[in-house]
Amino acid sequence: MTRADAERRLLRLGLTEDAVRALVEHFAEADRRGKASHGLARVAWLETQDFDPRARPRRVVAEPGYERWDGAGALGYLTLDAVCRAVIDDPPSQARLVVAERCFPTGALGLWARRIAEAGLVALLTATSPRRLPHPEGGPPLTGTNPLAIAVPSSDGEPVVADVSMGAVTHGDVLAGIARSDELVPFGGPHAHKAFALAVGLELLVGALAGPDHGAVLLVVRADHDPVPAFRDRAMGLRLPGDA
């Protein structure tokens, strides 16, 4: 699907031009960065989803170190887009926690975190999604794949962006027939209890802060130091998380 196709089809869903711009920007960037399951192909999936195209996220609490947003029926992408713009426009003096309730789907978390790091701030972002990962010992799915993204800015211009889902494969891979649904388990093989523990911790962290619907939690902090250039030197050219 081309960008132009995507724009046309999203407008046809009743989304505003601003919303379409934000969505297509996210999807196209996901494709560019090799995260095709969060890319423009998502437009066809969105056409099958039930959502209010005119809903807009609302900031319901705004304190210097804490904000709460309500997706209010809008696509989670649009909530995270609004959250990113707000935090870049008005950065915290030191740190700010942003809790987004009713925030789904959220796309490729690393891209939102990267955007914040490109504005010179450290970002840590997680989000919940439908339960797909079972306990390593079996049983029903208990948690989402619950990615954790951490982005750290650098004076050399290129942030480091870790973006790790706790699943051994993605739900997108299962939908695309690239992976079997029984492969959608916590990653790690004999150490799957570790990825499961992270998925559970993040699931309950978001649940305790954002409530029973899928949500997102973002921590934004001013960087007081600049560790990335020395870290890149130490890695001697090895690919670091988020590198092209």
Added chain:
Amino acid sequence: MTRADAERRLLRLGLTEDAVRALVEHFAEADRRGKASHGLARVAWLETQDFDPRARPRRVVAEPGYERWDGAGALGYLTLDAVCRAVIDDPPSQARLVVAERCFPTGALGLWARRIAEAGLVALLTATSPRRLPHPEGGPPLTGTNPLAIAVPSSDGEPVVADVSMGAVTHGDVLAGIARSDELVPFGGPHAHKAFALAVGLELLVGALAGPDHGAVLLVVRADHDPVPAFRDRAMGLRLPGDA
């Protein structure tokens, strides 16, 4: 080693009675929870370390949503003990980020996070330590094992406490001869790039906030919801992170 032996030997190092009490409490709790590499056996290791037994951590910035502490040469355990006491005595109205610079060694992070959750607050805690994990493609060690602990309180009394190191084995296991040093790599086998990405993200997050020495970063948040009891029901008796 008994608790009484540990107390005697730690006092002999010149530590105050308060400091000894905090250390022994942490070590004994680590033993009780099966984390023997952070347990009373650490006393013998501390006897080989060079530290100022009279150094005390200092809180150098205190804002409602942000604190910065300086270990100031004290053992990291004592910094985290002081940080935990401070946050439990004076919890944030919503959220507080605590950055602890020069904070090492930090022990079993899950125990500090659990203490905060037992006081009814959500905790997310990470810390850096000597570089031991190489890139999955090889090369020199680039990051610490960089555990991430997440603890979420519960109205049923028992918090869920995830505490995950990014190493396939612990440095303690290598010291004890239970694991070979070449096994101290990011966990995950074919998915080791995921644990490595988390280790790098946490390394640089702490580095950007706390500076070049080992440090710790703690996020404490009021729980607005109580997701644990329903999650336990859903897990139908399967062991959850942090359960005995």
